[in-house]
Amino acid sequence: MFDAHKSKSSDKNPFEELAVVYVLYFDETHGHTPILIYPDDRYKNDKKFMRPIKYHPIWFLGGGSNALDHIDLEYKGYTFFGKKFLTKSKRIKRRAGLEDETPETIVIILSLPNKLEVFGDDLIQDLTKKIESEFGDNLFEIIESEIASSSLIKSPKIYKIIEKGDPIKNKLLKTIDDACKDFFRNAVKDLDTSSIKMQKAIAYLALKGMDISHIDSSNYKDSFSNIKLFDPTEKNNINVLDINIFSIKQITLSENSSEIEILVKNNTDKEINGIIVVITHVKEYFEKEIMTENIDVWFPNEELVFISPIFPQIDEYLLFIMKEDSNEKLLSKKVDLNALKKK
């Protein structure tokens, strides 16, 4: 059975730094209290780490936040997506006026790096739906078990409560783990409209320290993703004649160095239709698109000028020319401003 407590630091969870899921409840004596943190529980009591969680605006929203999909908080490069719901309870409450049946207030917070926040909407919905439907009736037992675990003197009755709650907690952790794996596998697959994007996904994961060696083997079925590395020996359907369809004739910096001008030529005697030209720059592992131009008709031997603004602190830009229908890459060129300035 999956058990987060058994995980060693050497067995680095692949989703650490990608997604962190907090399942919390409102404790009548201690306030906002975590039930579990996926993938790693160790910072549960770290005040600094838990600051955005404890003061997330989701707590100040009425129970059953159906009016709003979820509440987001941006904090230090991460987006914290919060969702709240009420569940059944039979737990004896520790505040006057509350009955055993008073529902538990459950908050689920998902944190993603800002660069991945595009996944937040779907993943928080997915997680909430699974947790609410599969554990809605049992969450109070995990809460009871957590409260029991923190008591200094443990009677046989308390041990019994812990024994009852722990397996449910482990099952919950396993459900979150599966949900994240499924989600990211499909997200990467869905977004892989071209092999370039696959490679970018691999590059990002590798940079984040994830072991991707398994995807280089033939047996990658158990991998969290279907992505594969390029095989240089594999022949694609690229027509050799296509390679030189376009060429870069000139790259110049504008006088005040605020723009780059890239002159590209259609080297053929044919009119070429349905071309996309994209200029991007790379920042913190991610490509940011500056401009995308659809060229309906590129006349024979015609030269076109693409002008891109230059951004402070960004010295490298990428130009891609692709077929609109298949996204097949026909030309790519890195533009290094430092090299241009030296000329």
Added chain:
Amino acid sequence: MSDNPIIQEDIIIRNYRTSDYKATLEILKDLQKQFDIGLDEQKWKESSGLRQFKPNLKRITLIAEIKSTGEIVSMGMLEAVKNNIGQYIGYLNNWVTKKGFIGKGVGKILADKAIQILQSWGCENVRINMAYEGDRKLIDVFSHLGFQPIIIVLEKKFNKNE
């Protein structure tokens, strides 16, 4: 040269090529003499008239060439600029016809083509920048094409030594 009007079949309307550089420079110099369009010869480069693409802007220079002789007799630049509310506005700028060909309909053929292109780019409307002290007749000519004067643009030139 005959005084007969030039018909569409007599000319080729095409986009600018780098080989048109010298001819277009001469035409622009003439325009500069007449209306001070702010031409800086150093800045009108071989590539300046090519189709250009930059965020929120598309630009093309159209050329009218006499089919029989290959002579460039007219040119004009058109731009589609995205405004603050997301609409593309088309502009016709630096519209020039060589002296011997003025009044023969070349400019109109070129302008018709330009308007077609700007429409295909998704422009909501087309504007022509004209010299303030230009020929009143030109406004009448363009009014036949559906253009009405709507704005006056004021310009202050910066002294480079300031």
